[in-house]
Amino acid sequence: MSSNILALFAGTAYDSPSCQTGGKPSDMDLSPHLTNTVLQDDVHESSVRLLKELVGCDVLSTAGIGTLLGPEDVRDIEDQVADILAETFKAALASAVHFQVLPNAFELFGVDFLVTHAPEFDPKSSKYQVHLLEINAEPAIELTGARLNWILVDLFKGIAHTCVKPFFEITKSVPNQNEGPNQWLRKCLDIETRKY
Secondary structure, eight states, X not given: OBSSOEEXXXXXXXXXXXXXXXXXXXXXXXXXXXXXXXXXXXXXXXXXXXXGGGTTOBOTTSSSSOOBOOHHHHHHHHHHHHHHHXXXXXXXXHOTTTOOOOTTOOOOOEEEEEEEEOTXXXXXXXXXXXXXXXXESSOOGGGGXXXXXHHHHHHHHHHIIIIIHXXXXXXXXXXXXXXXXXXXXOOOOOOOOOOO
């Protein structure tokens, strides 16, 4: 999982869905509800943010002022995403007819989640719930935008470091003191699929 989770927003301000007088449901403007950047006519820089950038932002699903997204909330959301990814890929691996991993290869998936907020949450559960929406085998990473283009560089550095580099190391060398753990990717699942 990339350490830089993107948060996508609709390109226009939220408006309660309703038909205009005498209008048909098909005439509704759904743009305030579409966060998929492919479906937005004009993707603004504010439509694509890093989840970590939202720390300190108001949570609008609560009445009143003062509810802010905190660093602990972001960590909780990231942990839930990692858990959901692990469970999803374990389930996919259990169904080898529909999902087959290839030896000596990797595939980049774009995974969409919906985060909901429960202002009156049970203290035993999270106040933010993460839900899996879809998995894309060909994510539209080019729509990240110029401001966040650097995260694509980091993503591919992480892939090269994790997936490619181990195949080309001839001897076990002393780790470079400047190179810590993989800062670009987070391991969600460690499972052997086949022995070759």
